[in-house]
Amino acid sequence: MSGSKAAHRGDMAAQLISGHGCFRSYLKRFGHEDADDCPWCGGGRSETAEHVLFSCVKYARERSSLETVLGGRLNADNLVPFMLQGEAKWQAVNSFAAAITTELRREESPRIIEKKYFEKIGGVRRGWRRIKDATIKLRMLRERFATDVSSLNNALEDVFCET
Ligand SMILES: [Zn+2]
Numbered sequence: 001m002s003g004s005k006a007a008h009r010g011d012m013a014a015q016l017i018s019g020h021g022c023f024r025s026y027l028k029r030f031g032h033e034d035a036d037d038c039p040w041c042g043g044g045r046s047e048t049a050e051h052v053l054f055s056c057v058k059y060a061r062e063r064s065s066l067e068t069v070l071g072g073r074l075n076a077d078n079l080v081p082f083m084l085q086g087e088a089k090w091q092a093v094n095s096f097a098a099a100i101t102t103e104l105r106r107e108e109s110p111r112i113i114e115k116k117y118f119e120k121i122g123g124v125r126r127g128w129r130r131i132k133d134a135t136i137k138l139r140m141l142r143e144r145f146a147t148d149v150s151s152l153n154n155a156l157e158d159v160f161c162e163t
Contacts, residue, residue, distance in 0.1 A: 039107075050076060052100050059100055066096045 038047040040058040045051055052059060054075055067074055069092040070082045083093045 052104070053079070053097075058103070059096075062096055062099050066092050 038045045038051055038056060038058075041051070041056055047056075054063075063074060070085075070089055072078065072082075074082070079093065083090045
């Protein structure tokens with residue numbers, strides 16, 4: 001793994017822990033989601049950083065593998081101490097965080113990306129013709145990268161950053 005890739009994975013853990021990821025609780029604050037309930041656990045549990053890291057059933061298998069590496073149950077108090085116990089545990093936590101982030105982005109894509117996209121072109125570029133062109137472009141991107149979410153995210157970032 002290259003240094004920049006390792007740093008990127010580290011960023012994922014930091015992003016998850018700080019709660020500035022793709023959680024419904026975070027998205028809801030910015031009006032991208034109507035509800036912040038965890039779709040896997042329900043029962044009024046908010047999809048927060050704490051929830052996905054320490055208790056969400058969706059990630060039970062990955063969490064169990066991680067806990068085998070760490071040598072104990074993971075919780076909010078021991079996450080950072082575990083990470084500081086050596087490179088292997090540091091990497092294991094980052095891999096767990098990266099897996100969660102990837103899954104959250106994958107879930108987010110169909111629900112959020114179109115809404116964000118239309119908000120952007122609605123505000124910046126008025127006119128049916130441009131909206132139609134953008135819709136075709138977006139549809140092509142989604143088809144092209146239907147099985148490759150990281151490429152899709154990169155491509156959409158390029159679209160969003162167009163001026
Ligand atoms: Zn859950």
